[in-house]
Amino acid sequence: MSPTDLRHELSQCLARLWRYAMVLSRKPDVADDLVQSTCVRALERCAQVVDRAGADRWFFSILHSIWVNELRAQHVRQGQGFVDISETDVPVDTFSFEDRHWHTQVMQRVNALPEAQRNAVFLVYVEGFTYQEAAMTLSVPIGTIMSRLAAARLTLAKDTATGAQPQQGEKK
Structure with a gap:
Protein backbone atom coordinates (compact mmCIF):
# COMPACT_ATOMS: atom_id res chain seq x y z
CA MET A 1 0.00 0.00 0.00
CA GLY A 79 -4.62 0.61 39.42
CA GLN A 80 -1.84 3.02 38.39
CA GLY A 81 -2.43 5.91 36.06
CA PHE A 82 -6.15 5.41 35.56
CA VAL A 83 -8.92 7.97 35.67
CA ASP A 84 -12.33 7.57 37.20
CA ILE A 85 -15.14 6.74 34.76
CA SER A 86 -16.91 9.96 35.74
CA GLU A 87 -14.01 11.93 34.24
CA THR A 88 -14.42 10.43 30.77
CA ASP A 89 -16.36 12.32 28.14
CA VAL A 90 -20.03 11.54 27.64
CA PRO A 91 -21.59 13.19 24.58
CA VAL A 92 -23.90 15.49 26.51
CA ASP A 93 -25.64 16.98 23.47
CA THR A 94 -26.79 13.66 22.06
CA PHE A 95 -28.02 11.91 25.21
CA SER A 96 -31.03 12.59 27.40
CA PHE A 97 -30.53 12.56 31.17
CA GLU A 98 -31.70 8.94 31.37
CA ASP A 99 -29.43 7.92 28.48
CA ARG A 100 -26.43 9.62 30.10
CA HIS A 101 -27.20 7.85 33.37
CA TRP A 102 -27.53 4.49 31.61
CA HIS A 103 -24.32 5.14 29.62
CA THR A 104 -22.42 5.92 32.81
CA GLN A 105 -23.71 2.77 34.51
CA VAL A 106 -22.81 0.57 31.54
CA MET A 107 -19.35 2.12 31.24
CA GLN A 108 -18.72 1.65 34.98
CA ARG A 109 -19.61 -2.02 34.70
CA VAL A 110 -17.54 -2.56 31.55
CA ASN A 111 -14.57 -0.67 33.01
CA ALA A 112 -14.74 -2.85 36.12
CA LEU A 113 -14.10 -5.94 33.98
CA PRO A 114 -10.57 -7.35 33.94
CA GLU A 115 -8.46 -5.77 31.18
CA ALA A 116 -8.46 -8.86 28.95
CA GLN A 117 -12.26 -9.08 29.02
CA ARG A 118 -12.64 -5.32 28.56
CA ASN A 119 -10.43 -5.42 25.45
CA ALA A 120 -12.37 -8.31 23.93
CA VAL A 121 -15.71 -6.59 24.65
CA PHE A 122 -14.51 -3.38 23.03
CA LEU A 123 -13.11 -4.98 19.88
CA VAL A 124 -16.06 -7.30 19.26
CA TYR A 125 -19.06 -5.33 20.51
CA VAL A 126 -17.97 -1.74 19.92
CA GLU A 127 -15.67 -2.02 16.91
CA GLY A 128 -17.53 -4.92 15.33
CA PHE A 129 -14.49 -7.15 14.85
CA THR A 130 -15.17 -10.82 14.28
CA TYR A 131 -13.87 -13.19 16.93
CA GLN A 132 -11.06 -14.15 14.56
CA GLU A 133 -10.11 -10.51 13.91
CA ALA A 134 -10.11 -9.74 17.64
CA ALA A 135 -7.98 -12.82 18.29
CA MET A 136 -5.48 -11.73 15.64
CA THR A 137 -5.42 -8.17 17.01
CA LEU A 138 -4.70 -9.36 20.54
CA SER A 139 -2.44 -12.25 19.42
CA VAL A 140 -4.48 -14.88 21.25
CA PRO A 141 -6.39 -17.97 20.09
CA ILE A 142 -10.00 -17.47 19.00
CA GLY A 143 -11.15 -19.68 21.88
CA THR A 144 -9.60 -17.22 24.31
CA ILE A 145 -11.68 -14.40 22.81
CA MET A 146 -14.79 -16.54 23.09
CA SER A 147 -14.13 -17.41 26.73
CA ARG A 148 -13.29 -13.78 27.63
CA LEU A 149 -16.54 -12.60 26.06
CA ALA A 150 -18.54 -15.32 27.79
CA ALA A 151 -17.01 -14.42 31.15
CA ALA A 152 -17.65 -10.70 30.52
CA ARG A 153 -21.29 -11.37 29.59
CA LEU A 154 -21.79 -13.44 32.76
CA THR A 155 -20.24 -10.75 34.94
CA LEU A 156 -22.29 -7.99 33.30
CA ALA A 157 -25.48 -10.06 33.55
CA LYS A 158 -24.86 -10.66 37.27
CA ASP A 159 -24.14 -6.97 37.80
CA THR A 160 -27.32 -6.06 35.95
CA ALA A 161 -29.42 -8.57 37.88
CA THR A 162 -28.17 -7.34 41.24
CA GLY A 163 -28.28 -3.69 40.18
CA ALA A 164 -31.80 -4.03 38.81
CA GLN A 165 -33.31 -5.08 42.14
CA PRO A 166 -35.67 -2.37 43.38
CA GLN A 167 -34.52 -0.47 46.44
CA GLN A 168 -36.69 -0.43 49.55
CA GLY A 169 -39.76 1.69 48.88
CA GLU A 170 -39.44 1.44 45.03
CA LYS A 171 -42.06 -0.24 42.87
CA LYS A 172 -41.17 -3.39 40.99
Missing part, protein backbone atom coordinates in the same frame (compact mmCIF):
# COMPACT_ATOMS: atom_id res chain seq x y z
CA SER A 2 1.31 3.45 -0.83
CA PRO A 3 1.95 5.98 1.95
CA THR A 4 -0.81 8.18 0.51
CA ASP A 5 -3.34 5.34 0.63
CA LEU A 6 -2.22 4.45 4.13
CA ARG A 7 -2.61 8.05 5.32
CA HIS A 8 -6.16 8.05 3.97
CA GLU A 9 -6.97 4.79 5.77
CA LEU A 10 -5.43 6.11 8.97
CA SER A 11 -7.44 9.32 8.83
CA GLN A 12 -10.63 7.26 8.47
CA CYS A 13 -9.70 5.18 11.52
CA LEU A 14 -8.30 7.80 13.95
CA ALA A 15 -11.40 8.21 16.12
CA ARG A 16 -11.77 4.45 16.48
CA LEU A 17 -8.10 4.07 17.35
CA TRP A 18 -8.37 6.81 19.96
CA ARG A 19 -11.42 5.14 21.50
CA TYR A 20 -9.49 1.86 21.76
CA ALA A 21 -6.50 3.69 23.23
CA MET A 22 -8.85 5.14 25.86
CA VAL A 23 -10.16 1.65 26.63
CA LEU A 24 -6.58 0.48 27.16
CA SER A 25 -5.09 3.45 28.98
CA ARG A 26 -8.10 5.28 30.43
CA LYS A 27 -6.17 8.55 30.11
CA PRO A 28 -6.69 11.02 27.24
CA ASP A 29 -3.05 12.11 27.07
CA VAL A 30 -1.82 8.51 26.99
CA ALA A 31 -4.44 7.70 24.35
CA ASP A 32 -3.16 10.60 22.23
CA ASP A 33 0.41 9.30 22.53
CA LEU A 34 -0.64 5.76 21.66
CA VAL A 35 -2.49 6.88 18.54
CA GLN A 36 0.42 9.08 17.47
CA SER A 37 2.89 6.19 17.95
CA THR A 38 0.55 3.92 16.02
CA CYS A 39 0.40 6.37 13.11
CA VAL A 40 4.17 6.73 13.02
CA ARG A 41 4.75 2.99 13.12
CA ALA A 42 2.09 2.34 10.47
CA LEU A 43 3.58 4.93 8.12
CA GLU A 44 7.08 3.53 8.67
CA ARG A 45 5.85 0.04 7.77
CA CYS A 46 3.30 0.82 5.07
CA ALA A 47 4.97 -1.68 2.72
CA GLN A 48 3.76 -4.50 5.00
CA VAL A 49 0.10 -3.85 4.20
CA VAL A 50 -1.10 -5.69 1.13
CA ASP A 51 -4.83 -5.85 1.84
CA ARG A 52 -6.41 -2.42 2.15
CA ALA A 53 -9.57 -3.98 3.60
CA GLY A 54 -7.61 -5.26 6.62
CA ALA A 55 -5.69 -2.06 7.28
CA ASP A 56 -7.86 -0.99 10.21
CA ARG A 57 -7.30 -4.30 11.99
CA TRP A 58 -3.57 -3.85 11.35
CA PHE A 59 -3.72 -0.40 12.99
CA PHE A 60 -5.48 -1.88 16.03
CA SER A 61 -2.83 -4.60 16.26
CA ILE A 62 -0.07 -2.00 16.16
CA LEU A 63 -1.77 0.07 18.86
CA HIS A 64 -2.25 -2.96 21.08
CA SER A 65 1.37 -4.02 20.58
CA ILE A 66 2.63 -0.55 21.50
CA TRP A 67 0.45 -0.56 24.63
CA VAL A 68 1.72 -3.98 25.74
CA ASN A 69 5.32 -2.92 25.12
CA GLU A 70 4.77 0.27 27.15
CA LEU A 71 3.33 -1.74 30.02
CA ARG A 72 6.32 -4.04 30.01
CA ALA A 73 8.81 -1.20 29.76
CA GLN A 74 7.30 0.93 32.53
CA HIS A 75 6.19 -1.94 34.80
CA VAL A 76 2.76 -0.34 35.09
CA ARG A 77 0.45 -2.44 37.19
CA GLN A 78 -3.29 -2.46 37.69
Whole structure:
Protein backbone atom coordinates (compact mmCIF):
# COMPACT_ATOMS: atom_id res chain seq x y z
CA MET A 1 0.00 0.00 0.00
CA SER A 2 1.31 3.45 -0.83
CA PRO A 3 1.95 5.98 1.95
CA THR A 4 -0.81 8.18 0.51
CA ASP A 5 -3.34 5.34 0.63
CA LEU A 6 -2.22 4.45 4.13
CA ARG A 7 -2.61 8.05 5.32
CA HIS A 8 -6.16 8.05 3.97
CA GLU A 9 -6.97 4.79 5.77
CA LEU A 10 -5.43 6.11 8.97
CA SER A 11 -7.44 9.32 8.83
CA GLN A 12 -10.63 7.26 8.47
CA CYS A 13 -9.70 5.18 11.52
CA LEU A 14 -8.30 7.80 13.95
CA ALA A 15 -11.40 8.21 16.12
CA ARG A 16 -11.77 4.45 16.48
CA LEU A 17 -8.10 4.07 17.35
CA TRP A 18 -8.37 6.81 19.96
CA ARG A 19 -11.42 5.14 21.50
CA TYR A 20 -9.49 1.86 21.76
CA ALA A 21 -6.50 3.69 23.23
CA MET A 22 -8.85 5.14 25.86
CA VAL A 23 -10.16 1.65 26.63
CA LEU A 24 -6.58 0.48 27.16
CA SER A 25 -5.09 3.45 28.98
CA ARG A 26 -8.10 5.28 30.43
CA LYS A 27 -6.17 8.55 30.11
CA PRO A 28 -6.69 11.02 27.24
CA ASP A 29 -3.05 12.11 27.07
CA VAL A 30 -1.82 8.51 26.99
CA ALA A 31 -4.44 7.70 24.35
CA ASP A 32 -3.16 10.60 22.23
CA ASP A 33 0.41 9.30 22.53
CA LEU A 34 -0.64 5.76 21.66
CA VAL A 35 -2.49 6.88 18.54
CA GLN A 36 0.42 9.08 17.47
CA SER A 37 2.89 6.19 17.95
CA THR A 38 0.55 3.92 16.02
CA CYS A 39 0.40 6.37 13.11
CA VAL A 40 4.17 6.73 13.02
CA ARG A 41 4.75 2.99 13.12
CA ALA A 42 2.09 2.34 10.47
CA LEU A 43 3.58 4.93 8.12
CA GLU A 44 7.08 3.53 8.67
CA ARG A 45 5.85 0.04 7.77
CA CYS A 46 3.30 0.82 5.07
CA ALA A 47 4.97 -1.68 2.72
CA GLN A 48 3.76 -4.50 5.00
CA VAL A 49 0.10 -3.85 4.20
CA VAL A 50 -1.10 -5.69 1.13
CA ASP A 51 -4.83 -5.85 1.84
CA ARG A 52 -6.41 -2.42 2.15
CA ALA A 53 -9.57 -3.98 3.60
CA GLY A 54 -7.61 -5.26 6.62
CA ALA A 55 -5.69 -2.06 7.28
CA ASP A 56 -7.86 -0.99 10.21
CA ARG A 57 -7.30 -4.30 11.99
CA TRP A 58 -3.57 -3.85 11.35
CA PHE A 59 -3.72 -0.40 12.99
CA PHE A 60 -5.48 -1.88 16.03
CA SER A 61 -2.83 -4.60 16.26
CA ILE A 62 -0.07 -2.00 16.16
CA LEU A 63 -1.77 0.07 18.86
CA HIS A 64 -2.25 -2.96 21.08
CA SER A 65 1.37 -4.02 20.58
CA ILE A 66 2.63 -0.55 21.50
CA TRP A 67 0.45 -0.56 24.63
CA VAL A 68 1.72 -3.98 25.74
CA ASN A 69 5.32 -2.92 25.12
CA GLU A 70 4.77 0.27 27.15
CA LEU A 71 3.33 -1.74 30.02
CA ARG A 72 6.32 -4.04 30.01
CA ALA A 73 8.81 -1.20 29.76
CA GLN A 74 7.30 0.93 32.53
CA HIS A 75 6.19 -1.94 34.80
CA VAL A 76 2.76 -0.34 35.09
CA ARG A 77 0.45 -2.44 37.19
CA GLN A 78 -3.29 -2.46 37.69
CA GLY A 79 -4.62 0.61 39.42
CA GLN A 80 -1.84 3.02 38.39
CA GLY A 81 -2.43 5.91 36.06
CA PHE A 82 -6.15 5.41 35.56
CA VAL A 83 -8.92 7.97 35.67
CA ASP A 84 -12.33 7.57 37.20
CA ILE A 85 -15.14 6.74 34.76
CA SER A 86 -16.91 9.96 35.74
CA GLU A 87 -14.01 11.93 34.24
CA THR A 88 -14.42 10.43 30.77
CA ASP A 89 -16.36 12.32 28.14
CA VAL A 90 -20.03 11.54 27.64
CA PRO A 91 -21.59 13.19 24.58
CA VAL A 92 -23.90 15.49 26.51
CA ASP A 93 -25.64 16.98 23.47
CA THR A 94 -26.79 13.66 22.06
CA PHE A 95 -28.02 11.91 25.21
CA SER A 96 -31.03 12.59 27.40
CA PHE A 97 -30.53 12.56 31.17
CA GLU A 98 -31.70 8.94 31.37
CA ASP A 99 -29.43 7.92 28.48
CA ARG A 100 -26.43 9.62 30.10
CA HIS A 101 -27.20 7.85 33.37
CA TRP A 102 -27.53 4.49 31.61
CA HIS A 103 -24.32 5.14 29.62
CA THR A 104 -22.42 5.92 32.81
CA GLN A 105 -23.71 2.77 34.51
CA VAL A 106 -22.81 0.57 31.54
CA MET A 107 -19.35 2.12 31.24
CA GLN A 108 -18.72 1.65 34.98
CA ARG A 109 -19.61 -2.02 34.70
CA VAL A 110 -17.54 -2.56 31.55
CA ASN A 111 -14.57 -0.67 33.01
CA ALA A 112 -14.74 -2.85 36.12
CA LEU A 113 -14.10 -5.94 33.98
CA PRO A 114 -10.57 -7.35 33.94
CA GLU A 115 -8.46 -5.77 31.18
CA ALA A 116 -8.46 -8.86 28.95
CA GLN A 117 -12.26 -9.08 29.02
CA ARG A 118 -12.64 -5.32 28.56
CA ASN A 119 -10.43 -5.42 25.45
CA ALA A 120 -12.37 -8.31 23.93
CA VAL A 121 -15.71 -6.59 24.65
CA PHE A 122 -14.51 -3.38 23.03
CA LEU A 123 -13.11 -4.98 19.88
CA VAL A 124 -16.06 -7.30 19.26
CA TYR A 125 -19.06 -5.33 20.51
CA VAL A 126 -17.97 -1.74 19.92
CA GLU A 127 -15.67 -2.02 16.91
CA GLY A 128 -17.53 -4.92 15.33
CA PHE A 129 -14.49 -7.15 14.85
CA THR A 130 -15.17 -10.82 14.28
CA TYR A 131 -13.87 -13.19 16.93
CA GLN A 132 -11.06 -14.15 14.56
CA GLU A 133 -10.11 -10.51 13.91
CA ALA A 134 -10.11 -9.74 17.64
CA ALA A 135 -7.98 -12.82 18.29
CA MET A 136 -5.48 -11.73 15.64
CA THR A 137 -5.42 -8.17 17.01
CA LEU A 138 -4.70 -9.36 20.54
CA SER A 139 -2.44 -12.25 19.42
CA VAL A 140 -4.48 -14.88 21.25
CA PRO A 141 -6.39 -17.97 20.09
CA ILE A 142 -10.00 -17.47 19.00
CA GLY A 143 -11.15 -19.68 21.88
CA THR A 144 -9.60 -17.22 24.31
CA ILE A 145 -11.68 -14.40 22.81
CA MET A 146 -14.79 -16.54 23.09
CA SER A 147 -14.13 -17.41 26.73
CA ARG A 148 -13.29 -13.78 27.63
CA LEU A 149 -16.54 -12.60 26.06
CA ALA A 150 -18.54 -15.32 27.79
CA ALA A 151 -17.01 -14.42 31.15
CA ALA A 152 -17.65 -10.70 30.52
CA ARG A 153 -21.29 -11.37 29.59
CA LEU A 154 -21.79 -13.44 32.76
CA THR A 155 -20.24 -10.75 34.94
CA LEU A 156 -22.29 -7.99 33.30
CA ALA A 157 -25.48 -10.06 33.55
CA LYS A 158 -24.86 -10.66 37.27
CA ASP A 159 -24.14 -6.97 37.80
CA THR A 160 -27.32 -6.06 35.95
CA ALA A 161 -29.42 -8.57 37.88
CA THR A 162 -28.17 -7.34 41.24
CA GLY A 163 -28.28 -3.69 40.18
CA ALA A 164 -31.80 -4.03 38.81
CA GLN A 165 -33.31 -5.08 42.14
CA PRO A 166 -35.67 -2.37 43.38
CA GLN A 167 -34.52 -0.47 46.44
CA GLN A 168 -36.69 -0.43 49.55
CA GLY A 169 -39.76 1.69 48.88
CA GLU A 170 -39.44 1.44 45.03
CA LYS A 171 -42.06 -0.24 42.87
CA LYS A 172 -41.17 -3.39 40.99
